[in-house]
Amino acid sequence: xxxxxxxxTFLLFVSCKTTQTKSELPIKNTITEYYESGEIKSVGxxxxxxxxxxxxxxxxxxxxxxxxxxxxxGNYKLDTYTQCCTGGICDGFYSYKYGExxxxxxxxKLKAKGKYRIGKKYKETSCEGGDEIKFGYVTDxxxxxxxxxxxxxxxxxxxxxxxxxxxxxxxxxxxx
Numbered sequence: 177x178x179x180x181x182x183x184x185t186f187l188l189f190v191s192c193k194t195t196q197t198k199s200e201l202p203i204k205n206t207i208t209e210y211y212e213s214g215e216i217k218s219v220g221x222x223x224x225x226x227x228x229x230x231x232x233x234x235x236x237x238x239x240x241x242x243x244x245x246x247x248x249x250g251n252y253k254l255d256t257y258t259q260c261c262t263g264g265i266c267d268g269f270y271s272y273k274y275g276e277x278x279x280x281x282x283x284x285k286l287k288a289k290g291k292y293r294i295g296k297k298y299k300e301t302s303c304e305g306g307d308e309i310k311f312g313y314v315t316d317x318x319x320x321x322x323x324x325x326x327x328x329x330x331x332x333x334x335x336x337x338x339x340x341x342x343x344x345x346x347x348x349x350x351x352x
């Protein structure tokens with residue numbers, strides 16, 4: 177009887193197949209967005225899979241003022257949060273800023289630079305209780321400058337302005 181159990185156990189292990197799942201990275205497309213008057217607004221890469229619906233930002237982006245001067249530059253990642261849709265739970269998508277970012281005044285002078293600290297932030301969703309999303313926070317390691325290039329101590333408004341822009345979701349994308 178024991179031999180039969182050993183043989184069956186052996187056959188079970190030998191006959192099991194293992195499969196390897198390949199994880200596909202998002203395909204990227206470079207796009208240029210324009211102001212209504214024709215000036216370049218931003219240049220960067222989007223996730224090709226979602227481009228039909230919204231241009232979710234991934235990778236390196238540059239944003240410009242209408243006068244052509246650089247407004248900001250840095251990297252985005254794509255992530256999801258829980259939504260409640262007609263057919264049940266579904267994913268809501270958003271892009272968030274991470275890593276090193278630079279912000280500029282419209283005169284071309286550096287306004288702020290630093291590396292986002294990624295944390296969690298509550299986001300109201302169509303589901304009761306909302307969800308948490310990844311969010312870029314400004315830390316003490318950031319440097320802020322006045323419009324003449326002199327380093328300054330940031331105000332709460334300066335910090336809030338940069339943190340507010342640290343993620344873009346599908347609702348922000350439809351406003352453009």
